[in-house]
Amino acid sequence: MSVNQSAPPVPPFGQNQPVYPGYHPASYGGQPGPAVPASPYGAYNGPVPGYQQTPPQGVPRAPPSSGAPPASMQAPCGQTTYGQFGQGDIQNGPSSTAQMQRLQGSQQFGPPLAPVVSQPAVLQPYGPPPTSTQVTAQLAGMQISGAVSHAPPSSVLGYGPPTSLASASGSFPNSGPYGSYPQSQAPPLSQAQGHPGVQPPLRSAPPLASSFTSPASGGPRMPSMTGPLPPGQGFGSLPVSQPNHVSSTPSHALPPGTQMTGPPGTQMTGPPVPPPSMHSPQQAGYQLQQNGSFGPARGPQPNYESPYPGAPTFGSQPGPPQPLPPKRLDPDAIPSPQLNELPPQQRARHRIDPDAIPSPIQVIEDDRNNRGSEPFVTGVRGQVPPLVTTNFLVKDQGNASPRYIRCTSYNIPCTSDMAKQAQVPLAAVIKPLARLPPEEASPYVVDHGEAGPLRCNRCKAYMCPLMTFIEGGRRFQCSFCSCVNDVPPQYFQHLDHTGKRVDAYDRPELSLGSYEFLATVDYCKNNKFPSPPAFIFMIDVSYNAIRTGLVRLLCEELKSLLDYLPREGGAEESAIRVGFVTYNKVLHFYNVKSSLAQPQMMVVSDVADMFVPLLDGFLVNVRESRAVITSLLDKIPEMFADTRETETVFAPVIQAGMEALKAAECAGKLFLFHTSLPIAEAPGKLKNRDDRKLINTDKEKTLFQPQTGTYQTLAKDCVAQGCCVDLFLFPNQYVDVATLSVVPQLTGGSVYKYACFQVENDQERFLSDLRRDVQKVVGFDAVMRVRTSTGIRAVDFFGAFYMSNTTDVELAGLDEDKTVAVEFKHDDRLSEESGALLQCALLYTSCAGQRRLRIHNLALNCCTQLADLYRNCETDTLINYMAKFAYRGVVNSPVKTVRDTLITQCAQILACYRKNCASPSSAGQLILPECMKLLPVYLNCVLKSDVLQPGAEVTTDDRAYVRQLVSSMDVAETNVFFYPRLLPLTKSPIDSTSEPPAVRASEERLSSGDIYLLENGLNLFVWVGASVQQGVVQSLFNVSSFSQITSGLSVLPVLDNPLSRKVRGLIDSLRAQRMRYMKLIVVKQEDKLEMLFKHFLVEDKSLSGGASYVDFLCHMHKEIRQLLS
């Protein structure tokens, strides 16, 4: 965003349609101008189809692209494309041609090929739907991108001409090579030459790439460059998708030949070598640079402005709006009057083919196919693990499983200069207590006896496989700080001929990446071994809670739930003690001592100065006090049945729980069930300060800030006591989640929110969440420390925890779902040989009260070439980190600034790549690194999320809720949260047992004859098309027709037929995968509720102004171009 801002003209995204006309032309013009209009198009067209085809399978694409002659191609392409898309084929066909023409006209204006891409982008924003078909084709190409490499070239070429469609698809592959704009001209030429088909252009691109070579030399990318040569291979070889691409490549390869020559020499050599080994596993399908080279930067810009204007998306908004647009237009391309005149819809049609831009679905699918089958062995330093969406087994051979730690990059630049240049955040997302699949062994517990775990004397790092034993085993050198330490006699062991300890494989701490130490008393608070933790249930019994039936439901549930408290290993019963508190304006403690005939209630009304009224009998063993507890839980709903108390307190409740734990001298967890804004006179009293008018103002941030400092202070005390707070909210109106969640957030707790809770509708969801929350493994009173080898340093932490200094992450409680993101910065130069090492040590009290240290070690590579960095990145993790970074930022900066920062950073990352790693290509091409080709789409999702761009129906509480939720999400969760999964339910055969292949989250992907399921980890929708077969409706909903389906239905009838079983089974399995129970909502096409559903179709333009994927891609491209120029 900053870029935009800096460049006054740019900002004008905000403007409206009027601008479009101008832009389109501009963009088009740009393209044509530079290149030979006709040929390019042809080329593009050609490629397009190819890509489309390819998506499904690599091979097909290639041929088409290559084969496709320019002109002729177009037509066919168009058709094929459409066909594939299955959508408005007809329209597309024609429209495309029309576009083409226009493009030509437009091309004159400006930049060569580039414009193409941009145009598409531009166009899409306007009329996403129509274009979509086209776009899709492109997208397909993109996804295939692996194959892409070939395609890309073609696409690139194509793009220019065909505009978005071709360009998109082609561009990716090529993009790498094409990188440099200036060259863009060249491409056209090449294209012209190549011409005939898409391929030529592609190749042309490569040549450009050759020019890049220098940059490419960096490493893998080079290969990518070369890739073009052997198209598929080249790319594939590099990092890219080998399989798919390969097939495709060949075809391209041929044409490229010429191109090849240029770059090949150098590139080939470089890339081939490294890439094969390195990348093959990781980036199967992707080429380093996926490029969606988008058209002309300028052309697009204007366009963007216009389209975006409305959309705050990019951050540049209204401010610049209308006036600006004109300016921009000027720079880029002059809008042709005609274009301007064109109705928006038509323009839309001209946009980029969505299928040609990188598809998350495709990437995920490819990764699954390529990496899901073999276990991921962690022995090798710096390996990029499979995507989080892939099911894979992990074999711990010295590095922590990616389930525990994921990094944004597994290859860290050696110098801070490089890191700054690349702008890729170096971060690790750590989930120290992650639950492992049953096939993987949980960490071994190591007992080093009374002396405690063996540690480096200087930096205090724990013994790990990374330590080097020297002098025959008498000493060891710390790999973090290089200090040489003596090996204590009892730990001595001889070394074998390789310098390894003979017992290395007998000792988990010498052979595994993750393991646990038993802590000695030195590691305990007050030098006393902790007592088993306690759970305290604190239930709001004010009028609201009683009225909704919450209290009764909860009490009923607790009776059975108490049997399932977390247990240590094979323990017969949980060591955890429980206590109960109810409250409204005052607090009621309960004495449930086993010796009592009936529970005793103790009311504390002195909320201003909270204390715990009893000690003995408050926290009890469930088994011993079973009878009294049951009686209590029976009584609670009765006792308050007639309550008229509507006011509640909040801070005193937490304080009470904390004091109780303090009195009992143990750590523990509070489960708070709260309904309303705490307005009763007491510390932490809140007022309703919700004000939608603040949105999009500088004061918006105040909505995310706590109202009072009380809660921070309280949280600090809680942390000191090891008191973790889980908050269940049942608000009917504003409850100020931002303030109420402060304590859970700082104590490592969770917040659950059930707006307008009704027992009938929300019971299942609440109970399921509660069960999971109570049962899940949790560590208490934890301190996490991340140590790194010399040269880098953990500088920033994100998540639900408290820090009293700059290094220790204090967590009152840490459960298996919580993650902590850690950002690293350079301290010094790193060396490629020693790499960068991380050791995350978590000291915690287990649920049985045992004090332990969990150690995770991870070794990363270091690089001197930026290309290595880009080849070893993990976009999902990156997005996870960036989202957390941005979400934290909204507390201090206006949301617009935060969005701008994100966009700028993303643009910088990509621009750096383009500049340093991609082979030279037309400036009009958007070239994305293979590993990051999804960065734009994901980032766009982040930008469009409720926190950063709230829709009208999103409440302040919702935003605060999501904000804190995301702060401790792991990578898998953020992945699906920001880019929901959309699964067609009726497309695959009923008897197939596997999950149906997902489709992209766009309305265009929905066919009215099908039923879809969408989930993002929090929500679950079943969307029913209007023309679904009656039989299907019958077998799923047990009603005879579409119109009889109840909209908003939250449960599917249990029917005994294969479809119903399958769908319900699918829903169950999805729910089981997610941290929180997803409430089902059945949405009918064209129904009111559909708005809600559409909100999650993140590739589309959102109602609140969020850009569509294509628009955003174009915008991003523009930003990149600006950076580059």
Add this chain to the structure above:
Amino acid sequence: MATYLEFIQQNEERDGVRFSWNVWPSSRLEATRMVVPLACLLTPLKERPDLPPVQYEPVLCSRPTCKAVLNPLCQVDYRAKLWACNFCFQRNQFPPAYTGISEVNQPAELMPQFSTIEYMIQRGARSPLIFLYVVDTCLEEDDLQALKESLQMSLSLLPPDALVGLITFGRMVQVHELSCEGISKSYVFRGTKDLTAKQIQDMLGLTKSAMPMQQARPAQPQEQPFVSSRFLQPVHKIDMNLTDLLGELQRDPWPVTQGKRPLRSTGVALSIAVGLLEGTFPNTGARIMLFTGGPPTQGPGMVVGDELKTPIRSWHDIEKDNARFMKKATKHYEMLANRTAANGHCIDIYACALDQTGLLEMKCCPNLTGGHMVMGDSFNTSLFKQTFQRIFSKDFNGDFRMAFGATLEVKTSRELKIAGAIGPCVSLNVKGPCVSENELGVGGTSQWKICGLDPTSTLGIYFEVVNQHNAPIPQGGRGAIQFVTQYQHSSTQKRIRVTTIARNWADAQSQLRHIEAAFDQEAAAVLMARLGVFRAESEEGPDVLRWLDRQLIRLCQKFGQYNKEDPTSFRLSDSFSLYPQFMFHLRRSPFLQVFNNSPDESSYYRHHFARQDLTQSLIMIQPILYSYSFHGPPEPVLLDSSSILADRILLMDTFFQIVIYLGETIAQWRKAGYQDMPEYENFKHLLQAPLDDAQEILQARFPMPRYINTEHGGSQARFLLSKVNPSQTHNNLYAWGQETGAPILTDDVSLQVFMDHLKKLAVSSAS
């Protein structure tokens, strides 16, 4: 009216009044020369089985500043239906109801035998009695158990409609809600934080209902009981609940580490009890009964820290100004006591512990509100159990021997003014024409509030003769005093008891004999003792003793017959003869001597001394000693070491202790088991006799005395030895080796020495 003794006795029986002087000196100057002030001991609710209350209201003098009650001393004009107030001489019309009166048809209040009369008031709301138990849970298990049983038992003794409440405390204070079924509910307060009455009521959720209640009360007094129904419930309703609740009471669960005292929040507990009643039942009879087993150790009102290594303050510390918490704690309890008194409630303290419990600081609570103070070693003793039980004893009518919220108003004829009162009362600060500027005791008012009283509660009331010497009172003139006591009877009725007395005036110069003869030395001794004790509360012990001595010397100088400078010639008339002896024992009594007593004990003794009637007070001053032997029936003997003989059994009653002491020989016999031999049955009887007599005393006394059965050489014999006049000590060698009596190892002077000095000083012209 043969003798003054009979007169005095008769008056006491009829009116519950004993005056120091029964003939009054007629001028101020003379009165001051009498040394012993004109004063009386008044037992406002003296039991009068022969006095049924009348069912109407008293007739009052119409003068607003007077409002005296129509009494037998008033002059009545039966024809005009007028009566003249004998205090202000206002002539008043009889009310319409009295139209039928005549010389032969007099209302009771005009009959001389009804100088004391009780009226029953029918109007006004009748609210049930309230008993609020405030129970310490920081007790040993068996102590707590015993206390729980006592409390449970007490429920059966309460009137069924009485309201009861329960507050328990330890580290926290819990106010128990009594109305809930199935779950016992209590409000808990931090024991370290003092709260205002308002806060307490807010936190107990009483404010909302209390507000409308206060407004609506005049109209719907019925609502009252429901208001605080959660905490105060009629006994008959929650009998079972409360019994269970008490049964489940646990010891304070907070851990007490070694070397620490349990944290006991007595101060806050009392404060909450006071606040609770204040908010819900102001101005109705209520007893807050505090049961505590140790000193308050935290929060406001703490008396000692929780470190066992710092002992609780002693007199030594207090003298050295070394009692850190005393002042603050005293202030706290005083504040509470005053609030309670203002609300008409009373506070009892039942403190059972081996060590001190902070009675010194808390004494004002019972002292100012007319509550009881009971001190024992453990709740698991009969001393406590029976004492507690006796609180609920009933009189001949089956009514509880307790009354609440009394207001005592005193009216005097013009020649007299009221100087003050000493007893379990607080001043109501009602100034009036008959209030003296000089204060004796609690003065400056003509009305006092006595929140809790029983038939033996006795106040000393002090007067000042203001008549000037040059304004002689006509011959035969009488001074009159009227005591009007309004109170809530235990049957919840409002009653007014009016006592009107008159005494003759006499000119001290011409009629000194009369005055002398009408001296009531017992009453005077008690009244002077009360003054002394009252002073001792605020002054240094030696000063008080010196003051007492000076008074005694002056009295002897004034009324003794002697030749100057000739001690041997000194004689006192019969009516004064015992007085010096009382003073001697008073000087040695624990009321003025703190030696050998803890501050708590002193407070305890003084508390009782300030409220018991004359007889009991005298016993306290000078214990009674009976001797049992084969030589004859039991006889009272001198409280003297010479009475301690080997072949006697002694029974000493000090009011607080009953000591049975077996002489050396008797003890040996008993040891030899003679009492079990049939042929020595008389010995058995002899042993039994004092036991029976002791039982008799024990039965009647409140609080239960400490019962000590000891023998010659027994450690407990110290109780006896410390009381008797040390006529034989290791110092007076001439007594050494004598057969009779037992030497007392003390440096105290004996009565003989005391008297010798007194005579010397009395006859000395120097003083």
